[in-house]
Amino acid sequence: xxxxxxxxxxxxxxxxxxxxxxxxxxxxxxxxxxxxxxxxxxxxxxxxxxxxxxxxxxxxxxxxxxxxxxxxxxxxxxxxxxxxxxxxxxxxxxxxxxxxxxxxxxxxxxxxxxxxxxxxxxxxxxxxxxxxxxxxxxxxxxxxxxxxxxxxxxxxxxxxxxxxxxxxxxxxxxxxxxxxxxxxxxxxxxxxxxxxxxxxxxxxxxxxxxxxxxxxxxxxxx
Numbered sequence: 030x031x032x033x034x035x036x037x038x039x040x041x042x043x044x045x046x047x048x049x050x051x052x053x054x055x056x057x058x059x060x061x062x063x064x065x066x067x068x069x070x071x072x073x074x075x076x077x078x079x080x081x082x083x084x085x086x087x088x089x090x091x092x093x094x095x096x097x098x099x100x101x102x103x104x105x106x107x108x109x110x111x112x113x114x115x116x117x118x119x120x121x122x123x124x125x126x127x128x129x130x131x132x133x134x135x136x137x138x139x140x141x142x143x144x145x146x147x148x149x150x151x152x153x154x155x156x157x158x159x160x161x162x163x164x165x166x167x168x169x170x171x172x173x174x175x176x177x178x179x180x181x182x183x184x185x186x187x188x189x190x191x192x193x194x195x196x197x198x199x200x201x202x203x204x205x206x207x208x209x210x211x212x213x214x215x216x217x218x219x220x221x222x223x224x225x226x227x228x229x230x231x232x233x234x235x236x237x238x239x240x241x242x243x244x245x246x247x248x249x250x251x
Contacts, residue, residue: 063119066099066112070124075099077132079149092148094184095129113154122154127166133181134174141176150182150211158185159195164202178207184234186213197228204229 069075079093099107116122133149134141141147157163163183171178183203190196200210209231225233 063115063121066116066119066121069099069101070121070128072102074101075125075128077129077136079137082150091146092150092182094150095133095152097125097129097152117154117156120156122156123162126151126153126157126163130163130167130170130181134170134176138174138176141180142174145177145180148180148182148209150184150209152184152186152213155190158190158199159192161199161202164199164206164208167208168206179209182209182211182231184211184213190228193227200229204231 076098078096078098080096081090082092082094083089084091097109097113099109099112101107113122116125129151133151137149141149153163167178167181171181183200185196185200203210210229211232211234212225212228212230213234
């Protein structure tokens, strides 16, 4: 015998209420974290750290990659995987990118001026790649700190190349000003080697998942 439909109404109503409550709590948490991130920018809780880059041929340090970290007043660290997507969705990422560029030149300007061969790479969000703004900001800061454009490289991920046409113009502008352009995490996005011929790129950074297995693969059987 068929079950009356009205018996499912309480369960459906409960599921709807639980779903709505979960969504509501997620929005509240996101707004709270966004507000905290805005405050962190004002209080300069956002820090720039550096991961050295070595030339494997001579084992010399040739530069560094700038990394953004958020250290709370209590000393705890908020993962970039949590606050960077939030910053991208809220538009705060533009302020973070500007802050990173300014911090690099304030902290390492003297070192870079004394060592013209060194460079620092900066990660860009998708909105940075589709707008010409960053090239102008970088030019102003470099002129003020007397650092060469070649000493600041820009990294973009495959996932950041949503609009290849706009990205092509922005990356071309970087190259024309003397910056190097790198594609980060190559192989994890939706693109392929075919589109690279249309992008002004100096270097590919292959995703870690593809290089971890190097030297461990069994020999091919002919």
